[in-house]
Amino acid sequence: MELFQQSFALVLQLDVIIALVAGGAFGLFLGAMPGLTATMALALLVPVTFFLPPVPALSLMLSAGSMAIFAGDLPGALLRIPGTPASAAYCEDTFRLTQGGCAELGLGLGLFASVIGGLVGSLILTFAAPMLARVALNFSSYEYFWLACLGLTCAALVSQSTPLKGVISLLLGLLVATVGLDSTTGYPRFTFGSVEMMGGISFIPAMIGMFAVAELVNSIARTPPVQGKPTQRIGSFSSNISKRVWKYRGHATRGSILGTLVGALPGAGADIAAWVSYAISKRLSKTPEQFGNGSEEGIVAASSANNSSIAGGWIPTLVFGIPGDSGAAIIIGVLYLKDLAPGPTLFLYKPEVLYAVFIAFFLANILLLFMGAVMIRLSTNILRVPFSVLAPLIMIFCVVGAFAMNNSYFGVGIMMAAGVVAFALKANDIPVAPAILGMVLGGLLEKTFLTSMVKANGDPLMFFSRPIAASLGIITLALWGLQLWSSWKKRQRLTQTG
Amino acid sequence: MLTKNLIWSVVLMILAGSVFYIARGFPTLPKQAVGAGTFPMLIAVLLGLSGLLLGLSELFSARPDPVADAASGIPAPPLSQSIPALLALGAVPLSCAYLSGPIGFTLAAAMPTTAFMLALRRSRPIQTAILCFGFCALIFWAFTKGLLVPLAPGIFRTVIGI
Structure with a gap:
């Protein structure tokens, strides 16, 4: 009880409330812009967190992330262009409702479902994370090694490209993580005599480059964001929205739980959560033909799933230091900046900060209800801001953000290099998310691998000597086995069909 | 091939x-x-x-x-439009890194940003320059005064008293 009082005291501060509102407004704006993603919003906010205490800094990030995902619905409903990939699953449905003169209904349902999803996700996070942390306290290097392997496996195999390209991206990320002083021998690796490289490739500038600069380059050189001028007038919500949400309460609950679980899976973010929930809802629906033609069920199920996945992604992030998605990978960077190394011990030494973050999650989702409603009313005006004005301003923000990391232009160089590499990867259909997870988890994977090898005297069977480690190891190997088997079967089918 | x-x-x-x-x-x-x-x-x-x-x-x-x-399936923009924009994008960090010292962050950032915006959209140059300068000045002020990031004031040193 005392812990909760301490946490409430940390949250009910003016700077936290300002952070929640400001982060939310920033997230709503960037999420609503076609071509700009929720992850980009988080990457751009990182420099601001350098100068904030831990709770306001994390509140800023979680508020921006939650609200950006909802805001992606706005251009989907008004222009048929999903603002973020997470809104793509039900974009057609919201647009059809808008065409039928019911834009308020589609967006209102999405907003209420997002809030429900966010609240359910926060609830699961609040209860599941401390329980998992208690279990994780008994983990040794073997368990952590297999957890990191499992996380990376999911990231590589779940990616939307071919698994081989997911693996390549992952290995490139792991390779980048080896740059700098080796933690076991203190030997400088791949630094080429540069003192600035001794500390390794700075993660935050690299993330800004991979998510913001690469997106800008991609928009300019390959796929310019489709922009349009919405002409629809959006009225106020009618009172029957709450009745409709109540009617679909089962879809909202199922979508929220499913979204949290998918979000907790490394590599699977809000977009996959929305697609899975939408597909399941369609399969179980009595009116599946409505899906894609303005299905209210589909909107509620997918909207609740994509927002709940944000909280779900924080579970492995906080408990194991393994990010659920790219956004959570940025959060790991912020946690380290704030001297809050993620892991089960965080729940022992800084529980008041963690519970304050959980409370902030609830507050951000309640705020979403009000700020989202205002955003819906303003959306027709906001969507008129052209990309040509936004892109240069984002670029300046990126440069200052990368510079602020160490007050050095070396970070800006890293940002630009990472941006170019990420663009090259994307241009060849190689996903970027596994590389990010590789960069984040590379250190943990190598450290636990070497520690385990030394403990085991080089005997690989010792990696399976403890029950949880053995289970995690078998699951990881089984996933790879299944992937290889399905690839082999696919190839055989292709050969047979000629 | x-x-x-x-x-x-x-x-x-x-x-x-x-x-x-x-x-x-x-x-x-x-x-x-x-x-x-x-x-x-x-x-x-x-x-x-x-x-x-x-x-x-x-x-x-x-x-x-x-x-x-x-x-x-994706119509890429014409090279005549994308190459100047990409060059201008690349000029933003270069200008900030090498010109911030002598002329200050605000000017060093505003010049390539204006070029970047003009490369993306044929708009009125003076208005664009004013918009970019204003935005860069705002960023400079927010980061130096609010967040204590030491961006170079350059020729504005005496004006803003840093």
Whole structure:
């Protein structure tokens, strides 16, 4: 009880409330812009967190992330262009409702479902994370090694490209993580005599480059964001929205739980959560033909799933230091900046900060209800801001953000290099998310691998000597086995069909 | 004709070979077989194998290149528009890095940003320059005064009293 009082005291501060509102407004704006993603919003906010205490800094990030995902619905409903990939699953449905003169209904349902999803996700996070942390306290290097392997496996195999390209991206990320002083021998690796490289490739500038600069380059050189001028007038919500949400309460609950679980899976973010929930809802629906033609069920199920996945992604992030998605990978960077190394011990030494973050999650989702409603009313005006004005301003923000990391232009160089590499990867259909997870988890994977090898005297069977480690190891190997088997079967089918 | 996948395959194998070669010289832990080079060498082997697989699957696959397919459906902007914009984008960090000292962050950032905006959209240059200058000044003020990031004031040193 005392812990909760301490946490409430940390949250009910003016700077936290300002952070929640400001982060939310920033997230709503960037999420609503076609071509700009929720992850980009988080990457751009990182420099601001350098100068904030831990709770306001994390509140800023979680508020921006939650609200950006909802805001992606706005251009989907008004222009048929999903603002973020997470809104793509039900974009057609919201647009059809808008065409039928019911834009308020589609967006209102999405907003209420997002809030429900966010609240359910926060609830699961609040209860599941401390329980998992208690279990994780008994983990040794073997368990952590297999957890990191499992996380990376999911990231590589779940990616939307071919698994081989997911693996390549992952290995490139792991390779980048080896740059700098080796933690076991203190030997400088791949630094080429540069003192600035001794500390390794700075993660935050690299993330800004991979998510913001690469997106800008991609928009300019390959796929310019489709922009349009919405002409629809959006009225106020009618009172029957709450009745409709109540009617679909089962879809909202199922979508929220499913979204949290998918979000907790490394590599699977809000977009996959929305697609899975939408597909399941369609399969179980009595009116599946409505899906894609303005299905209210589909909107509620997918909207609740994509927002709940944000909280779900924080579970492995906080408990194991393994990010659920790219956004959570940025959060790991912020946690380290704030001297809050993620892991089960965080729940022992800084529980008041963690519970304050959980409370902030609830507050951000309640705020979403009000700020989202205002955003819906303003959306027709906001969507008129052209990309040509936004892109240069984002670029300046990126440069200052990368510079602020160490007050050095070396970070800006890293940002630009990472941006170019990420663009090259994307241009060849190689996903970027596994590389990010590789960069984040590379250190943990190598450290636990070497520690385990030394403990085991080089005997690989010792990696399976403890029950949880053995289970995690078998699951990881089984996933790879299944992937290889399905690839082999696919190839055989292709050969047979000629 | 070389496809993108084949080029990537070769690049990955060269990268893997180089990493393996360099990592061979890293020291091991005392009385242990593992050390600073173990993990990079392991990654290099896997990367090399992945690159080889990518190349082989490209060579022996009858399927059309999915990237080329995907790209063919997306209308890329004309080079006459994208190259100046990309050059202007690249000029933003360069200008900030090399010109911030002598002329200050605000001007060093505003000039390429204006060029970037004009390259993306034919708009009125004076208005665009004013918008960019205003935004860069706002960023400068917010980061130096609010967040204590030491961006160079340059020629505005006396004006703003930093």
